[in-house]
Amino acid sequence: MSVKPAPASAPFAGPFALATLSVPGEPSFPALVTSGQLVIDLRTALDDAQLTTRRLLEDWQAVLPRLRSLAEDGAAPRRPLTDFQVHAPVEPRQVFQSGANYRQHVIDLHVAHKAPGDDRPEDERRAEAAEIMDRRATDDLPYVFIGLPSAITGPYDDVVLPSWAAKPDWELELVAVIGRPAHGVSVDEALEYVAGYAIANDLTDRATVFRRDMPQIGTDWLRSKNAPGFTPLGPWIVPADSIADPDDLQLTLKLNGETMQDESTKDMIFNVARMVSYASQSAHLLPGDLVLTGSPAGNGMHWGRLLRDGDVMDGSITGLGAQRTRCVAEVTS
Structure with missing residues (x-):
């Protein structure tokens, strides 16, 4: 239920x-x-x-x-x-997801996902990640990949944790909802193409993010992020003109009442306008499409506590309402 x-x-x-x-x-x-x-x-x-x-x-x-x-x-x-x-407030044709877009979050992931054989002290690896993030903000481009609309579910629906997902994790995110066809738009004009904003929880199975059998290939976002129901969305879309500054909103996720994520979108490496503009350089964004803008520090890998049967996640973002989803283990025969 x-x-x-x-x-x-x-x-x-x-x-x-x-x-x-x-x-x-x-x-x-x-x-x-x-x-x-x-x-x-x-x-x-x-x-x-x-x-x-x-x-x-x-x-x-x-x-x-x-x-x-x-x-x-x-x-x-x-x-x-x-x-x-x-x-879920809309059925998008396309879902654009962003990785590594909150400075502190990426530093934490860099430390948690150390390469096999990397025995350096944690503070050394953390300093390395901080330097990389500062360089990215100045010189690099956002990291955007494609999600599946079939992973979207309602803001109060149960989320089934697949039996194969060994390390399911939460990732609360601000979503920009596209309101005009957009292709090749500049950063300065990008927010004119955003109809409104919503909340998403971009669940990720950390155990399947990287292809250990094919390390030269890298990440496997299909398996790690796109199980049915892995993207609770909503409860609604708030028009853009009701949100004074999307780059100054507080994201808060609680697990069973305990705060796990509590960070401002100010910590984004690439802000909303840069994310929308970047996605539009390659793709033709369509009305109703979603641009997920990344998740802040405080995921389960950071806390050493992954999702399990019966967990309840409460996610909220300033001005956008709140969602609540309960985790349910997959029943296998």
């Missing part, structure tokens, strides 16, 4: 957010959630029975003023958010 906290405990910045909701036995639908935790069914409000959140994002510049008006219009029918199941 999924762990579903009262959505009223997860406020967001601004007058409204976009969500995808449902009631039992009926298909999900796009909704406007007001700051009072009330729901407006956008199929009815916009007179489009086939409407989806992604279609809203495909026409974001035109629809945004209408959504603002709906949020202010007291005549629009509303129901309490607690009447609905909350799903």
Whole structure:
């Protein structure tokens, strides 16, 4: 059974957010959630029975003023958010994930994932990683790879830990949701292509990150990050104009009530604009696509405590609400 906290405990910045909701036995639908935790069914409000959140994002510049008006219009029918199941807010066509984008996090990973035969003291390896991070911020490019939409699940859904995942870990991340087709955009204009922001937890099986059988190949992101449900997303998308500065938000993840990650996006090596711009240099970003911007220090490898059956993760980001997911061990025959 999924762990579903009262959505009223997860406020967001601004007058409204976009969500995808449902009631039992009926298909999900796009909704406007007001700051009072009330729901407006956008199929009815916009007179489009086939409407989806992604279609809203495909026409974001035109629809945004209408959504603002709906949020202010007291005549629009509303129901309490607690009447609905909350799903991932959008079904993206593409998911762009970022690795090694928080300075302290990467230093910790560098120390935890030492190469076989590297017997140097920890402080020496930590100093080496710090020097690498400072050089990257100045001279290098972001590290971006492709995730699978099929790994996405709702913000309150259970996460099944595969039986083969020996070291499943958490990674809370800020997500930029694309609102206009973007290709080859500059850093200065990149945020103009962001419709809003959301929360993701980019779960990773540390045991399968590196191909030990083929070290010359390197990382295996398919196996380590893309199991079904390994990317809890949401609970909603908060419009970009409701977030004053995406590069100054606090990310906090608690495991069974104990704080594990608690860091500002200020610690990013490459900020949101640089991440979106970089992804667009190679790929054609589409409305509804997700750009995950990396995770800060405090993952399970750092604490020496990986995920196991029954664990509950609470993740929050300033102005974006909160998600809660429970880990459930895979049942094998």
